[in-house]
Amino acid sequence: MPDIEIRNLTKVYEESGNRIVAVDDVDLTIEDDEFVTLVGPSGCGKTTTLRCVAGLNKPTSGTITFGDRDVTEKPVQERNIALLFQDIALYPHMSVLENMAYGLKISGFSREERVARVEEAAELLQITDQLEKMPADLSGGQQQRVALGRSLVRDPEVFLFDEPMSDLDAKLKAELRPVIEKVTDEIGCPTLYVTHDQEEAMTMSDRVAVINDGKLEQVAPPKEIYDEPESQFVSQFIGQPSTQFFDGNVRAVNGTAELAVGSYDYEFARDGLEGWAGDDVRVGLRPQYIRVNDDPAAGIPATHLLDEPLGDATHSFFDTEFGEIVVVTDPDFEGNGEQYGLVFQDEYIQLFDADSGVRIA
Amino acid sequence: MASETGESIRPGRAYIPWDDLPVKRETVAGIGTVLPVIVLYVLIAVLPIAFAFWASLHEIHTLNPEWQWAGLANYREVLNISTFWGSLWRGIVYMVGSTLLQLGVGLWMALVLNRITRGQKLLTAVVFTAYLIPTIIVSLVALRVFDPLGGVFQMMGAEWFGLWGAQTAPLGSRDWAMRLLILIGTWKFAVFVTIFTLAQLRAIPDRFYEAAKVCGANRWQMFRDITLPRLMGIVLVVVLLRSVFMFNKFDIIWQLTEGGPGNATTTLPVLAYKTVYTDQAYGLANAISVVMFLFLLASAIIYFKLFNPSEEVETTT
Amino acid sequence: MSQSEPPGGVFGLSYDGETRVIEALKLISTAIIVLVGAWPIYWMTQLAFTEYEAVEDSVTAFPTPDIFTLGNFTVLTQPEMYTYMFNTVVVAIGTIVTVVLVSLLAGYGLARLEFPQKENFARILLVGYLFSPIVIGIPLYQIWQNIGLLGTRFGLIIALSAISMPFAVWLMWKYIMTIPEAHEEAAWVDGASRWRGFRDVIIPQCRPAIIAAALFAFALAWNDFTFAQILLPQTDTTTFAPGILRAMGQAQFLPDAYLMAISLAMTLPPLLFAYFMQSYLLKGFQVRAL
Numbered sequence: 001m002p003d004i005e006i007r008n009l010t011k012v013y014e015e016s017g018n019r020i021v022a023v024d025d026v027d028l029t030i031e032d033d034e035f036v037t038l039v040g041p042s043g044c045g046k047t048t049t050l051r052c053v054a055g056l057n058k059p060t061s062g063t064i065t066f067g068d069r070d071v072t073e074k075p076v077q078e079r080n081i082a083l084l085f086q087d088i089a090l091y092p093h094m095s096v097l098e099n100m101a102y103g104l105k106i107s108g109f110s111r112e113e114r115v116a117r118v119e120e121a122a123e124l125l126q127i128t129d130q131l132e133k134m135p136a137d138l139s140g141g142q143q144q145r146v147a148l149g150r151s152l153v154r155d156p157e158v159f160l161f162d163e164p165m166s167d168l169d170a171k172l173k174a175e176l177r178p179v180i181e182k183v184t185d186e187i188g189c190p191t192l193y194v195t196h197d198q199e200e201a202m203t204m205s206d207r208v209a210v211i212n213d214g215k216l217e218q219v220a221p222p223k224e225i226y227d228e229p230e231s232q233f234v235s236q237f238i239g240q241p242s243t244q245f246f247d248g249n250v251r252a253v254n255g256t257a258e259l260a261v262g263s264y265d266y267e268f269a270r271d272g273l274e275g276w277a278g279d280d281v282r283v284g285l286r287p288q289y290i291r292v293n294d295d296p297a298a299g300i301p302a303t304h305l306l307d308e309p310l311g312d313a314t315h316s317f318f319d320t321e322f323g324e325i326v327v328v329t330d331p332d333f334e335g336n337g338e339q340y341g342l343v344f345q346d347e348y349i350q351l352f353d354a355d356s357g358v359r360i361a
Numbered sequence: 362m363a364s365e366t367g368e369s370i371r372p373g374r375a376y377i378p379w380d381d382l383p384v385k386r387e388t389v390a391g392i393g394t395v396l397p398v399i400v401l402y403v404l405i406a407v408l409p410i411a412f413a414f415w416a417s418l419h420e421i422h423t424l425n426p427e428w429q430w431a432g433l434a435n436y437r438e439v440l441n442i443s444t445f446w447g448s449l450w451r452g453i454v455y456m457v458g459s460t461l462l463q464l465g466v467g468l469w470m471a472l473v474l475n476r477i478t479r480g481q482k483l484l485t486a487v488v489f490t491a492y493l494i495p496t497i498i499v500s501l502v503a504l505r506v507f508d509p510l511g512g513v514f515q516m517m518g519a520e521w522f523g524l525w526g527a528q529t530a531p532l533g534s535r536d537w538a539m540r541l542l543i544l545i546g547t548w549k550f551a552v553f554v555t556i557f558t559l560a561q562l563r564a565i566p567d568r569f570y571e572a573a574k575v576c577g578a579n580r581w582q583m584f585r586d587i588t589l590p591r592l593m594g595i596v597l598v599v600v601l602l603r604s605v606f607m608f609n610k611f612d613i614i615w616q617l618t619e620g621g622p623g624n625a626t627t628t629l630p631v632l633a634y635k636t637v638y639t640d641q642a643y644g645l646a647n648a649i650s651v652v653m654f655l656f657l658l659a660s661a662i663i664y665f666k667l668f669n670p671s672e673e674v675e676t677t678t
Numbered sequence: 679m680s681q682s683e684p685p686g687g688v689f690g691l692s693y694d695g696e697t698r699v700i701e702a703l704k705l706i707s708t709a710i711i712v713l714v715g716a717w718p719i720y721w722m723t724q725l726a727f728t729e730y731e732a733v734e735d736s737v738t739a740f741p742t743p744d745i746f747t748l749g750n751f752t753v754l755t756q757p758e759m760y761t762y763m764f765n766t767v768v769v770a771i772g773t774i775v776t777v778v779l780v781s782l783l784a785g786y787g788l789a790r791l792e793f794p795q796k797e798n799f800a801r802i803l804l805v806g807y808l809f810s811p812i813v814i815g816i817p818l819y820q821i822w823q824n825i826g827l828l829g830t831r832f833g834l835i836i837a838l839s840a841i842s843m844p845f846a847v848w849l850m851w852k853y854i855m856t857i858p859e860a861h862e863e864a865a866w867v868d869g870a871s872r873w874r875g876f877r878d879v880i881i882p883q884c885r886p887a888i889i890a891a892a893l894f895a896f897a898l899a900w901n902d903f904t905f906a907q908i909l910l911p912q913t914d915t916t917t918f919a920p921g922i923l924r925a926m927g928q929a930q931f932l933p934d935a936y937l938m939a940i941s942l943a944m945t946l947p948p949l950l951f952a953y954f955m956q957s958y959l960l961k962g963f964q965v966r967a968l
Binding site: 394395398401413469499501508512609611654 | 693696700714721722732792794802806809812816817818837841847896907908918937938951
Binding site: 054056075076077080081082083085086087088089090091092093102103106107150154 | 868869
């Protein structure tokens with residue numbers, strides 16, 4: 001089994017004189033057997049990237065290789081890929097069995113072999129009793145299983161997913177995620193999974209690739225993406241509720257760094273801040289690492305706005321000089337609209353360049 | 362798996378160097394798909410009309426295709442013969458009468474069909490039958506029921522209402538031929554209006570009417586303020602199409618009256634046909650065709666002002 | 679509806695009263711439409727089963743046993759009537775096949791492929807609604823004569839197919855656009871060529887549109903008089919509509935009851951189609967492509 005190598009992939013659309021750069025010089029390697037998720041907001045170019053890999057769109061420049069095979073100019077039919085579509089795209093006029101066997105039929109397998117392979121896949125996906133049904137008679141989750149089965153029976157070289165679960169409800173998504181992982185493990189080929197849902201990205205991937213505005217921001221394992229985001233965008237996009245940001249200024253760096261956030265000064269040990277003394281920075285902190293102190297003078301002064309109790313924790317909203325800030329508080333916390341001070345847990349502070357958004361420390 | 366789909370395996374089609382050609386493969390394929398339609402149109406529209414124009418400049422006997430250059434003489438003759446102006450006038454009467462009647466009846470049927478709850482299937486079948494039944498059969502039935510010998514409508518008209526004499530054939534009477542042509546045509550063609558407008562009526566979401574009801578609107582107000590504005594566009598198109606079709610109507614007139622009695626129901630299409638086969642003046646007939654074509658052309662231009670195809674495409678899905 | 683408001687309905691009726699009036703009008707309208715719509719068919723049918731002398735002499739509303747007969751249908755066995763009907767069937771089938779094939783292909787191209795002047799093609803397509811058989815038929819008579827298509831069923835099929843195009847192509851185009859592109863892309867991913875995807879995925883899903891287009895083409899061909907009258911001038915090779923009209927003028931013995939019998943036979947196919955294919959027809963017409 002080969003890997004997928006995407007080199008300098010660029011896709012430009014020309015529409016009535018407008019040049020729209022959908023994908024901008026993307027480099028990405030997906031190892032054999034690896035599950036990589038391409039995640040980003042809508043319109044960021046993630047689906048275009050996937051369609052270029054699939055061969056449904058033609059890249060403007062750059063190359064795509066599967067192992068040692070350059071497929072950039074190859075039509076989709078010759079790439080031996082599997083692709084799960086956003087709207088599932090089961091053939092409505094064929095039964096589940098025919099749907100799953102269609103690829104094999106094209107490849108010229110005998111009827112017996114087709115049925116045998118489909119039954120094997122159906123067993124793995126627990127849809128053996130659905131084979132005679134028509135797609136319209138299946139639930140959303142079952143349709144997804146059939147679509148997975150359609151890919152599974154063909155034993156593809158490369159497995160692609162184009163937001164396959166975006167139309168499903170949260171419970172069904174959670175139920176299907178292990179199924180998808182099981183199938184991709186079974187096939188054991190490089191997998192590229194496109195989604196706008198950071199939760200899907202975090203739970204299923206070996207590595208997560210965050211894309212924004214056609215450019216790759218960071219490629220790393222989920223934990224690393226979460227803990228060590230390389231840019232303000234990644235920090236903000238990954239994690240729920242998302243990272244809170246404050247304007248700060250690095251006052252001085254001598255062994256420890258002195259950071260001013262509004263009227264509040266912090267002093268903390270952090271490497272890599274040499275040379276930033278006197279510069280403005282963006283200070284990012286995950287909401288669970290902000291503490292609420294009853295004394296407004298103990299931290300950043302904040303007026304309590306409202307609480308969203310979730311049971312195991314509460315999301316509390318505060319009005320500060322930096323705008324609205326969300327903090328994860330105790331399940332029993334009730335703010336009652338009073339004044340508080342927001343205190344940072346120093347070791348989790350992330351600092352970003354105020355202009356470029358690149359991580360500093 | 363990888364080896365199966367290696368570089369060496371290519372489908373066994375002839376290699377066409379699309380990248381080196383000035384046209385894209387998709388363009389060629391796309392034009393290829395519509396080529397049969399273009400061929401049909403050229404064969405059935407462009408060629409005949411060009412031919413008609415060329416022939417109209419000649420003196421031609423129908424059965425003896427020997428062409429003699431006549432210049433614009435045929436057109437001069439067309440505009441001078443009294444039957445032309447008479448036929449044009451009768452054609453306009455027939456067109457306006459038919460279109461108005463069909464529009465009224467068709468709209469009424471569409472409104473009923475749209476709101477009916479029971480028996481819709483039967484009613485739709487009846488309505489579509491009128492659409493699918495051949496004109497000749499409508500004509501045969503009409504000829505039978507208006508026949509002075511045992512025709513039920515002839516009898517009813519004569520004995521119950523005193524519209525005509527007991528021995529009169531209404532379709533052969535100067536007073537009644539045109540009116541009956543319009544009525545009989547309406548039975549068959551009003552459905553056309555219904556089909557067009559019904560689709561539009563069904564496309565009006567119920568929530569508009571529900572909102573109007575909440576505001577206290579009555580049925581008439583709802584019809585005036587919601588239904589009618591929505592229908593206006595399609596009604597204009599239908600009126601135009603029906604006018605053109607009725608102006609060009611030949612079959613039902615020829616079958617029922619052959620343009621008679623005298624010239625009482627001779628419209629331009631009937632005149633053109635008679636010129637070919639009765640007068641054997643093929644060149645002259647083509648001149649009439651060209652005049653009718655110009656009428657069509659003017660209609661086509663109006664048609665596009667009303668009915669923008671690209672807009673239609675966008676509202677498809 | 680039941681609040682105590684001042685009456686706000688039409689003519690000062692209460693809303694409930696208004697609803698009752700509308701319901702009544704609807705019922706009356708339905709009755710009139712069904713009666714007027716079905717009456718000629720009933721009349722034709724009953725006359726077809728009535729002895730021809732009775733039809734000529736008096737007005738009869740029902741073939742009572744003393745005048746009932748099946749004898750009128752012997753007209754169907756007359757060789758020239760048989761020829762007319764056979765020709766009509768051949769022309770109808772030929773037109774249906776041509777229209778479905780050509781419109782499927784063009785509809786697919788318009789829906790899925792990019793090519794220059796597509797919008798203008800759509801405009802020109804609609805001009806086809808304005809093709810008038812009489813305007814086109816007169817010049818076509820000579821053209822067909824020159825290229826040997828005059829008097830052939832093929833020549834008539836071409837003419838009828840052309841005037842079916844605006845409806846059929848427009849319908850296919852719009853219908854194919856409602857099929858998600860992902861269906862086809864899934865087929866390509868499965869290894870199907872463009873043609874194979876079209877055949878296996880698009881065509882089966884177009885069934886309602888194909889049936890609607892076929893029915894429309896059928897209605898047009900079955901209904902045609904003008905083109906056949908001009909393009910099939912030989913009495914013994916023409917189709918039903920012009921054939922029967924000429925037979926009426928020439929035949930020694932062709933009573934109206936016979937005409938009703940043969941009319942009934944020619945009405946049955948469209949009647950059956952209208953009833954059994956109704957849902958397809960409506961689906962087709964609802965794409966608003968007429």
